[in-house]
Amino acid sequence: MIRRYCVGEENWVDSRTVYIGHKEPPPGAEAYIPQRYPDNRIVSSKYTFWNFIPKNLFEQFRRIANFYFLVIFLVQLIIDTPTSPVTSGLPLFFVITVTAIKQGYEDWLRHKADCSINECPVDVVQQGKVVRTQSHKLRVGDIVMVREDETFPCDLILLSSSRHDGTCYVTTASLDGESSHKTYYAVPDTMAFRTEQEVDSLHATIECEQPQPDLYKFVGRINIYRDKEEPVARPLGAENLLLRGATLKNTQHIYGTVAVYTGMETKMALNYQSKSQKRSAVEKSMNAFLVVYLCILISKAVINTVLKYAWQWSPDRDEPWYNHRTENERQRHMVIRAFTDFLAFMVLFNYIIPVSMYVTVEMQKFLGSYFITWDEDMFDEELGEGAQVNTSDLNEELGQVEYVFTDKTGTLTENNMEFIECCVDGNVYIPKHGFKCTLNCNCTNLEHEDLFFRALCLCHTVQVKEEETVDGIKRGIHQGRPTSFYISSSPDEVALVEGMKRLGYTYLRLKDNYMEILNKDDEIERFELLHVLNFDSVRRRMSVIVKSSSGEYLLFCKGADSSIFPRVVSGKVEQVKARVEQNAVEGLRTLCVAYRRLSETEYEEACHHLSQAKLALQDREQRLAQAYDIIERDFVLLGATAVEDRLQEKAADTIESLHKAGMKVWVLTGDKMETAAATCYASKLFRRSTQILELTKKRTEEQSLHDVLFELNRTVLRQHCLDFGLIIDGATLSAVLKPNQEGAGHGNYREIFLEICRNCSAVLCCRMAPLQKAQIVKLIKASKEHPITLAIGDGANDVSMILEAHVGIGIMGKEGRQAARNSDYAIPKFKHLKKMLLVHGHYYYIRIAELVQYFFYKNVCFIFPQFLYQFFCGFSQQPLYDTAYLTLYNISFTSLPILLYSLVEQHVTIETLKREPSLYRDIAKNSLLRWPVFLYWTCLGVFDAVIFFFGAYFLFDNTTFTSNGQMFGNWTFGTLVFTVLVFTVTLKLALDTHHWTWINHFVIWGSLLFYVIFSLLWGGIIWPFLNYQRMYYVFMQMLSSGPAWLSIILLITVSLLPDVIKKVLCRAICPTATERAQVGCWHQHDNETEALNFIAPIRPPSSCFLSPPAE
Secondary structure (H helix, E strand, O other): OOHOOOOOOOOOOOEEEEEEEHOOOOOOOOOOOOOOOOOOOOOOOOOOOOHHHHHHHHHHHHOOOHHHHHHHHHHHHHHHOOOHHHEEEEHHHHHHHHHHHHHHHHHHHHHHHHHHHHOOOEEEEEEEEEEEEEHHOOOOEEEEEEEEEEEEEOOEEEEEEOOOOOOEEEEEEHOOOOEEEEEOOOOOOOOOOOHHHHHOOEEEEEEEOOOOOOOOOOOEEEEEEOOOOOOOOEEOOOHHEOOOOEEEEEOOOEEEEEEEEHHHHHHHHOOOOOOOOOOHHHHHHHHHHHHHHHHHHHHHHHHHHHHHHHHOHHHHHHHOOOOOOOOOHHOOOHHHHHHHHHHHHHHHHHHHOOHHHHHHHHHHHHHOOOOHHOOHOOOOOOOOEOOOOOOOOHHHHHHOOOOEEEEOOOEEEEEEEEEEEEOOOEEOEEEEEEEOEEEOOOOOOOOOOOHHHHHHHHHHEEEEEEOOOOOOOOOOOOEEEEEEEOOOOOOOHHHHHHHHHHOOOOOEEOOEEEEEEOOOOOOOHHHHEEEOOOOOOOOOOEEEEEEOOOOOOEEEEEEEEHHHHEEEEEEOHEEEEEEEEHHHHHOOOOEEEEEEOHHHHHHHHHHHHHHHHHOOOOOOHHHHHHHHHHOOOOOEEEEEEEEEEEEEHHHHHHHHHHHHHHOOEEEEEEHHHHHHHHHHHHHOOOHHHOOOEEEOHHHHHHHOOHHHHHHHHHHHHHHOOOOOEEEHHHHHHHHHHHOEOOOEEEOOHHHHHHHHOOOEEEEEEEEOOOOHHHHHHHHHHHOOOOOEEOOOOOOHHHHHHHHHHOEEEOOOOEOOOOHHHHHOOOEOOOHHHHHHHHHHHHHHHHHHHHHHHHHHHOOOOHHHHHHHHHHHHHOOOOOOHHHHHHHHHHHHHHHHHHHHHHHHHHOOHHHHHHHOOHHHHHHHHHHHHHHHHHHHHHHHHHHHHHHHHHHHHHHOOOOOOOOOOOOHHHHHHHHHHHHHHHHHHHHHHHOOOOOOOHHHHHHHHHHHHHHHHHHHHHHHHHOOOOOOOOOOHHHHHHHHHHHHHHHHHHHHHHHHHHHHHHHHHHHHHOOHHHHHHHHHHHHHHHHHHHHHHOOOOOOOOOOOOOOOOOO
C-alpha cells in the first residue's frame, strides 16, 4: 500500500499503522496486522513500592564515597577492628537514609501527579455514542472528543471541528510556553463530520512515523476507504497533530480525534528525558581533594602497619606478658596478619574522608536554590513570574562565569516589535506621516505599491482574535471596520500586519480558506489561500500561493535580504538594498518582500512538487525543502520593511557590569551585521573607543581567509593595549571551523581565531544558525584555558547553545518557553542576570568553597591526633576517642554550623556587590578551591591537631590533676583532646562568619552546648543497653579539674591564633578588593552610627553585616 500510493518512496522507513476505531481495512486492501501499543498511562516516577529499596541503594552506592564507607563497614564486621562497626555504619546509614527519604518524597509527589493525570475523565466515541472513560484506558486508534478548554489526553490527529472551516485553536503553553493561539487543521475529507455517528462511520487507516520527541515535526498520511473504490491518501503533518498537554481554545469542541501516540510514547512524555548531567568546577575540585585525602589515608595505614611490625620485631614487644596471642594467631601467615592490620588502620583513620560532606553539599545546594526563587528583585510584575531554578547542582558555577554568550532578539531587546517604515521601489512610507519619496525616484509604480501592501496582508500566519460583546456574540466587523486584534507566534508578523493597517490595508480574517483584506478604498478583497510555504531558520523566508478573484495565481514571499536578493530577477534592487542597509545601521530589523505571477501550468507543477513531498513518509523535510527551492525563484522585488525592537530595560547597565566583573560578552544572533552592530553599540557591548575588527564573508572575498586571520592576529598582538571588538558572520565561521584548510594544518585556523578572540573585549557573531551558536560555545569550552561559559537566550533557536554551555539561562520571552524549559535557570528579563551572577553566584561560590575546605580541615583536626596517638600506644590500633564521639562528630557536633554558614553567609553586603562588580574577579577561576588554598587549610588542620595532642600530652605528663590525687586515664585524655577539637573547629567557623543573625548564634553556641550536655548525659548515666561503659564519669572528672579548664582555654587560643594573625597581616599588607570593600563598609557603618546617634540617639544603628539576608 505504501509503495502503491506514495510516489518516489524507494526506501522503507519504520512506521506504524493505526486503524481508526479499531476497524479492519476492507478485504483485499491490505493485510490486517494488529499491533500492540502501550496504554495511555503516564509514568514520570522513578520507583515503585517493590523496587524502591534495592534500586535506590544501588544508585546511592554507585557514588564512590558511599561505596568506600560500605567497604569499611563490611571490613569492621568481618575482621577484628579497633572501632565498632557502628562508628562507620551509623554515619553511612544517616547519609543513605536522608538521601533516600528526600528522593522517596520527590518520587511520591510524582506518583500523585501521575495518578491525577491518568484518572482524568475522557470522552471516547464508541458505536456512534460518546462514552466517558479514564485517560489511562485510552488505546491507539480510539476516536476521542475534546471540548473547549480541555487538555488533549494523548497525541491526536484532528478529523473534524465545530468550526466550519475545519480548524481549531490550541495553546501549547504547557509544552513550549507559547501562550499564543495556534491553528490546527482537520483532514479535508473528514472536516465536514458533525455528529458522532458520522465520525464512527469513517473507514480509514493512518500511516505515520514511530514516536520521536520533536514537538514540531510529524510525518504521516491517512488512507480513506470508500466502498470499493481505491483509497484516497492525504498527507498529515505537524499542523494536523494535536499534542498531549496542549489545550483547546476558541473552539466549542472537536469530533473524531484519533489517538496515534499514547502514554509514554507521546511527544510530551518523550521530552521528559533529562538533559545531560553538568558538573560544576567545585564538584571536580571536591573529587580531586578526595583522591588526595584517600592517598593520605592509605599512606597513614601503610606507615603505621610498617612501624607496628618494626616495633614488634623485639620478642618482648611482640608478645608482652599481659597480651599473649592465641594459637590461631600464631599460625596465621605473616602477610595475612599484615594485611589485616593494614585494614584495621584503614578503619581507624577512615574518618579523614568526610562522608557527611556530600549530603551537606546536597542540602546546601537544594535549600540555597530557594534564595533565587524567593528574590523579589528578580520578580517581573508584567509576567507575574520570578526566577526559576531547574537544577540546583550548578549554583556555585554562577560565581565562576568567564564567558557570557547571549542572543540578541528577545534577550538584549524586548522582542516587542513596532512597525517603523516600508520601502517600495525606493519610496519610503512612514505610517505617522503618510508617505514620502526618497532616493530620487521619479515616479511611483502603483501596481507594485498595491502588490506590496497586499503581500504583507496575505503572507503571514497571523490569526484574528475577535472581540466579544456582553451578550457573548462574537463580532468581527462593526460598521464596516474591524474591532478585532491580531495574535501570532511571531511578533514580527503582528507588527507588519498592524503597520499595513495604519497604511490603509487591513487584514480581516481567514474564512473557508479565503483571506479577506480591506483595501484603502474600503473595499473587501478575497484571495483563496492555496498553499503556505512555512518559514524555517534554514531558508529564512516564507511564502504563500493565493488565487485572486480574477483567477490570477500569485506567489508572495517575504524573508531576510540574504535569502531574497539572490532569487530576484527584476525590480529596483539597488534602491531597496541601500534603504535596507541604512535601516540596519540604525538598528532596525529588515525584511524584503517579492512576488511572482504563476501561470496555470506553473501552479500545477508547484502543486505536484508539494503534494509529492508532503505524501512522503521518509525524508519529508528534505523533499519539502527541495520543492520550496524549485518554487521560490524568479522573483520580482517589491520592497522592504523596517521594524524596531527596543533594547530591554537596563540591558546596557547589565553588560557594563559584566565587563567590569571580568567577563567577556559575546552576542550570537541570526540578524544582519549592521542591525546587530547597532544594538551592540546601544547596549554598550561596543564603546565608541572600541576598534572593530571584521571577519566577514565580504572581507574574505577580497582577501583569503588565511591572510585575513593572520592580519587580524598581528593587529591585536601589536596593539594589545587597545580595546578591540570582533565581528564575524556565520559563513566565515563555517570556514574557520572546517577540519581541514588548504595550506594549513588541522585546527590551525581555530587556534588563530581563538587567539584573536582572547584579545577582544567583546565579540559579535551575526548570521548565525542555531547549531553554529552551540559550536561557538563548544569551541570556547574546549580551548586551553577551559573557561566557564554561560549561555542565555529566549527562543527555541537558543536551546542548543544553552545545553552546550556550562550554565544555561533561559529568558521567559515572547518566542516561547523552550529556552526556559531546557535551561538550568530561568529569569524574566536580561537585567536580572546582573544580580544572578554578581550577587547570588558570588555568595553561592564563597559559601560552598568554605564548606568544602572546612569539612576537610575539621576532619584533619579530628583524625590526625588519632594518627599521633599510635606512636604512644605501640601501634596497637587503640582508638583515641570514644565510639559515640567517632560516630557523632560529623553528624551532630559540627554539621549544623557549617550548613547554616553555607546558606546565609554574606562576607560583603548585597549593595556592595552590585555597586562594585569588580569584586567578582576575586573569586574567578575557582580561586578559593585552588591547591595552595587547599594546602593551607590542610596544614592548618595538621597544626591544630598537633597542638591538641601534644598540648594535652605535655601539660598532663606525670602530673595529678584531680583534687583527690587521681590520675587521668587514656579516655580522659582522648575526651580532653576531643573537647578542644570541637570547640576549636566551631569557633574557627565563628571567626570566619561576617554576617551574624540570631540563627547563627543559636546554631553555633547551641552546637557547643549540645556537645557538653550530651557528654554529661553519656558519661553520667549507666545505660542499660551497653555491655560496657568506659566513658562513665570521665567527662565530669575532666571538668572537675582546674588545670583541665585552663588547658582547654589555652589550647583553643593557641590553635586559633595563627589563622587570626595570618588574616590580620594579609589585610594589612596585601588586602584583596573584597577585604577593602569590607573595610569601606565598616567605615560606612561607623559614619551611619555617628549620624544616627546625633539625630536620634535612642534608635539602634543599622549594621553593614547585621541586616537580614535579602535573599
